[in-house]
Amino acid sequence: MLNILIVGNGQCGNRILDAINKEAFGGKSKFAKFYSQQKYKSKVETIAINTAINDLKELSFTKAKDRIHIPHLHGVGANRTLGKSVFEDNKSHIMRNIEERGNFDVGFVITSASGGTGSSFTPPLIKEIKEKHDFPVYAVVVLPFREEGTLYLQNAAFCLKEIRDSGVDGIILADNQFLKQIGGDVQSAYNSINDMIARRILFLLDALDSEMMMVTDLGDFKTVMSGGAGLATIGFYEAEKGMNVKTTIQKALSPNGLLFSTDVYKEGSRAMVIIKGDKSYLSIDEISSEVEKLSSSVGHVFKGIIVRKGEAPQVLVVLTLEAAKELENLYSVAVDAIHQEREKKTRVEEQKEIDKAFSQIDGLEPDY
Numbered sequence: 001m002l003n004i005l006i007v008g009n010g011q012c013g014n015r016i017l018d019a020i021n022k023e024a025f026g027g028k029s030k031f032a033k034f035y036s037q038q039k040y041k042s043k044v045e046t047i048a049i050n051t052a053i054n055d056l057k058e059l060s061f062t063k064a065k066d067r068i069h070i071p072h073l074h075g076v077g078a079n080r081t082l083g084k085s086v087f088e089d090n091k092s093h094i095m096r097n098i099e100e101r102g103n104f105d106v107g108f109v110i111t112s113a114s115g116g117t118g119s120s121f122t123p124p125l126i127k128e129i130k131e132k133h134d135f136p137v138y139a140v141v142v143l144p145f146r147e148e149g150t151l152y153l154q155n156a157a158f159c160l161k162e163i164r165d166s167g168v169d170g171i172i173l174a175d176n177q178f179l180k181q182i183g184g185d186v187q188s189a190y191n192s193i194n195d196m197i198a199r200r201i202l203f204l205l206d207a208l209d210s211e212m213m214m215v216t217d218l219g220d221f222k223t224v225m226s227g228g229a230g231l232a233t234i235g236f237y238e239a240e241k242g243m244n245v246k247t248t249i250q251k252a253l254s255p256n257g258l259l260f261s262t263d264v265y266k267e268g269s270r271a272m273v274i275i276k277g278d279k280s281y282l283s284i285d286e287i288s289s290e291v292e293k294l295s296s297s298v299g300h301v302f303k304g305i306i307v308r309k310g311e312a313p314q315v316l317v318v319l320t321l322e323a324a325k326e327l328e329n330l331y332s333v334a335v336d337a338i339h340q341e342r343e344k345k346t347r348v349e350e351q352k353e354i355d356k357a358f359s360q361i362d363g364l365e366p367d368y
């Protein structure tokens, strides 16, 4: 049995963590958390951390003991400099809470890259955990919609770089911009994206801790995640009625299944393919031909099969990337955003001339 730590930082991280807990509690009543056991096979500890109390109150499936409120008004308003100093002041409190929960085999820290709290807490939190413990820590990072504005874009660029430098064992990317194909209003798009991420993480945990017909384990996951440029994404697909396992694998690797825009066959570095379902669906020939196709372009592919009686095929692919065109695009818009912010600051400096104009009437009264 694996001991797993999952931390959700900031509003986005909290909500994805809550979606994981919802799924783990059976996805039913929001009161389930008060009386039922999580259906994890592993021992999973979940912690939601936020500076905004309202974000924590909004959670429905995460127990009160698993919420850490770091008081700071109503969040840090996308200001990462402020966020980092709030983390520093509260670091020992956060670390004590993690340490009281025992030892872990693996940890995941979930955050958006672009807000204030999650994006500034995550790099130093991972650094702190890695300095004190020797279990692998993976960041699950949500990239912003590109139209959300200059501050979010520049935050995303700096946050990702800092997470990479934090000693993290790998970064799993999910991209709101790419996933907005789901459609709907913002709130329902968020909920769908969060559910997609939650399902993939739970499937992964299930696979790492299960007795499979052909085994992949935490060791294999670590090897996959250490490949490429330290960046990864996850694909998943559940077969629709009558769909065979071959098509299900293809769908998991296509834009329909992935959390981040990538050409798997061009940018992939290592992969882990886990196939779950009833034995009758799991044609070894179909599975082998798809896995061979993948390994001929990405290099090593670990393969795991979990037999679950009566279940339609489901496929999860963890894929590390050696290149990421989409991330290069994000950085080029982020650089423009940083320049725009700098120019704006200069303009504000110039506007101080306006203050000088106003100050000319200081101490004078209107005379009628």
Ligand SMILES: Nc1nc2c(ncn2[C@@H]2O[C@H](COP(=O)(O)OP(=O)(O)OP(=O)(O)O)[C@@H](O)[C@H]2O)c(=O)[nH]1
Binding pocket: 009, 010, 011, 012, 013, 015, 016, 051, 052, 055, 074, 075, 076, 077, 078, 079, 111, 112, 113, 114, 115, 116, 117, 118, 119, 142, 143, 144, 145, 148, 152, 176, 190, 191, 193, 194
């Ligand atoms: N997928 C997804 N993205 C979200 C969600 N909530 C916010 N975001 C994205 O997260 C980014 C904003 O970060 P938040 O997590 O809200 O910010 P925070 O870490 O709480 O920081 P502050 O509010 O600035 O203190 C934006 O790019 C949003 O699009 C969510 O529930 N799901």
